[in-house]
Amino acid sequence: MFEVIGERINTSRKLVQAAVADRDADYIVEDVKKQQEAGANFIDVNAGARIGHETEDMKWLLDTIQPIATVPLTLDSPDPAVLEMAFAMVEKTPMINSISLEKERFEAMMPFLSGKKCKVIALCMDDAGMPNSFDDILGRGRKLIEELNKIGIATSDIYVDPLVQPISTDTNKGTMVLDAVRNIKAEFPDVHITGGLSNISYGLPQRHIINRTFVTLMMDAGMDSAIIDPLDKKIMASIRTADMLLGKDDFCMNYLKGVRAGAIES
Amino acid sequence: MFEVIGERINTSRKLVQAAVADRDADYIVEDVKKQQEAGANFIDVNAGARIGHETEDMKWLLDTIQPIATVPLTLDSPDPAVLEMAFAMVEKTPMINSISLEKERFEAMMPFLSGKKCKVIALCMDDAGMPNSFDDILGRGRKLIEELNKIGIATSDIYVDPLVQPISTDTNKGTMVLDAVRNIKAEFPDVHITGGLSNISYGLPQRHIINRTFVTLMMDAGMDSAIIDPLDKKIMASIRTADMLLGKDDFCMNYLKGVRAGAIES
Numbered sequence: 001m002f003e004v005i006g007e008r009i010n011t012s013r014k015l016v017q018a019a020v021a022d023r024d025a026d027y028i029v030e031d032v033k034k035q036q037e038a039g040a041n042f043i044d045v046n047a048g049a050r051i052g053h054e055t056e057d058m059k060w061l062l063d064t065i066q067p068i069a070t071v072p073l074t075l076d077s078p079d080p081a082v083l084e085m086a087f088a089m090v091e092k093t094p095m096i097n098s099i100s101l102e103k104e105r106f107e108a109m110m111p112f113l114s115g116k117k118c119k120v121i122a123l124c125m126d127d128a129g130m131p132n133s134f135d136d137i138l139g140r141g142r143k144l145i146e147e148l149n150k151i152g153i154a155t156s157d158i159y160v161d162p163l164v165q166p167i168s169t170d171t172n173k174g175t176m177v178l179d180a181v182r183n184i185k186a187e188f189p190d191v192h193i194t195g196g197l198s199n200i201s202y203g204l205p206q207r208h209i210i211n212r213t214f215v216t217l218m219m220d221a222g223m224d225s226a227i228i229d230p231l232d233k234k235i236m237a238s239i240r241t242a243d244m245l246l247g248k249d250d251f252c253m254n255y256l257k258g259v260r261a262g263a264i265e266s
Numbered sequence: 267m268f269e270v271i272g273e274r275i276n277t278s279r280k281l282v283q284a285a286v287a288d289r290d291a292d293y294i295v296e297d298v299k300k301q302q303e304a305g306a307n308f309i310d311v312n313a314g315a316r317i318g319h320e321t322e323d324m325k326w327l328l329d330t331i332q333p334i335a336t337v338p339l340t341l342d343s344p345d346p347a348v349l350e351m352a353f354a355m356v357e358k359t360p361m362i363n364s365i366s367l368e369k370e371r372f373e374a375m376m377p378f379l380s381g382k383k384c385k386v387i388a389l390c391m392d393d394a395g396m397p398n399s400f401d402d403i404l405g406r407g408r409k410l411i412e413e414l415n416k417i418g419i420a421t422s423d424i425y426v427d428p429l430v431q432p433i434s435t436d437t438n439k440g441t442m443v444l445d446a447v448r449n450i451k452a453e454f455p456d457v458h459i460t461g462g463l464s465n466i467s468y469g470l471p472q473r474h475i476i477n478r479t480f481v482t483l484m485m486d487a488g489m490d491s492a493i494i495d496p497l498d499k500k501i502m503a504s505i506r507t508a509d510m511l512l513g514k515d516d517f518c519m520n521y522l523k524g525v526r527a528g529a530i531e532s
Contacts, residue, residue: 167510167511167518168518171510171513171515171516171517171518172513174510174511174512174513175512175513178486178512200511204518204521204522205522205525205530206503206525206530206531209503209504209507209530209531210507210510210511213482213504213507213508213511214511216479216482216483216508217482217483217486217508217511217512220444220483220486220487221486237472237475238475238479241475241476241479242479242482242483244433244437244440244476245433245440245466245476245479245480245483246440246441246444246483247437247438247440247441249437250437251437252433252434252437252470255470256470256471259471259472264471264472264475265472265475
């Protein structure tokens with residue numbers, strides 16, 4: 001089943017930042033409930049945007065969200081101290097967002113993750129920056145999986161993010177990531193593939209059609225998770241429809257449920 | 267480049283049938299021009315619906331369309347005599363729609379096609395009916411290609427139609443055809459894959475989102491042509507967008523052209 005990581009609780013979003021600053025719990029609770037109703041399988045929580053306040057904001061957000069969370073949380077921070085606190089507060093096995101091969105982040109995250117029971121998003125990023133080729137994505141994904149396996153994280157708990165880049169900068173940015181995902185899944189059938197999608201359409205008009213066409217192609221290649229806004233009915237419709245067409249929706253039940261809920265828009 | 271076979275000039279469509287019965291050339295000319303402007307690469311011409319009138323209707327349609335046709339025509343009839351007449355009337359190398367492995371059609375079409383310079387749609391149908399499995403599609407596609415090669419039709423002039431069937435009847439009807447198309451293209455890289463798409467969504471609500479998601483998946487599998495209504499902006503938008511994302515649109519030129527022409531709808 002495709003897993004949606006709901007991205008809305010992020011203090012870089014203006015209304016969320018205001019709600020966090022004002023300690024407006026109702027706003028946050030309402031938003032999380034809506035994401036869950038729309039089909040989010042994880043709720044991402046990122047409190048990084050108010051500089052100097054991340055620890056207290058994350059604590060308040062988790063205190064606010066935990067009582068009404070029916071799905072696990074994705075703890076989204078580069079700071080192991082914030083993550084240690086957050087990890088102790090959650091009830092369901094969380095997902096950690098994220099580790100990468102950038103030296104500083106890698107060295108900070110490995111001791112935190114070591115021996116922990118959690119899922120983790122692994123970004124195909126290193127100190128050279130974004131991946132520039134099929135080989136970059138495949139090599140970095142493989143390296144991350146191998147390193148995480150060594151510290152006790154099972155491949156089935158790893159969500160590789162190949163880092164989608166704008167097609168407007170290079171005609172091959174789509175096939176590069178599609179081919180790499182297909183190869184990672186062939187080499188590691190148990191690994192998950194996730195990531196944001198909207199970078200693909202950066203710099204182009206009518207971004208929505210690009211994003212939803214791309215998620216369809218990515219699902220065909222093996223992507224089984226995405227970090228998106230679950231309230232975006234068009235993306236969600238493409239995901240539910242592709243899931244059905246790829247043979248993962250017995251008797252079209254989820255699709256029909258989505259239509260009845262008004263969540264399938266052409 | 268993806269090739270669109272415009273399906274609108276078909277006497278089974280009520281307004282076209284009326285225009286043909288009334289010999290209303292303006293209606294037909296206008297429709298063909300619109301299909302060409304929308305990006306049709308072939309114009310399908312089917313005069314089969316008025317029983318007993320196919321020969322004269324096809325002749326009139328070709329007399330009407332030929333002078334304004336900027337693209338080749340797809341001659342759509344099961345009757346070799348009608349096709350012989352039509353073949354002699356067209357100026358550009360036509361596409362023939364269609365041959366299959368059904369004994370009667372196969373034996374009628376092979377002598378007609380033998381030695382002719384044309385493209386041909388090859389349906390994966392035999393006397394047992396629609397394909398029931400991956401192996402049916404692959405085996406029938408292979409057989410058709412081999413038989414057509416024997417009478418001088420190059421693989422690059424063959425358009426295999428795997429015969430899309432409703433996902434509502436069987437959860438695996440999508441993957442069956444996607445996998446088969448991928449394998450046919452691997453075995454015969456020069457062959458084209460075409461077909462109608464709308465059968466996939468038969469019996470389900472919100473058919474449009476299903477059809478456009480499916481064409482995206484089919485293009486990823488290797489479909490490089492479809493028999494559709496080029497005036498359907500949503501399907502055309504999905505096709506142009508998938509072409510771009512699959513690396514076949516240098517500098518996103520066709521996509522941007524489509525946006526400017528108002529032909530990209532999310």
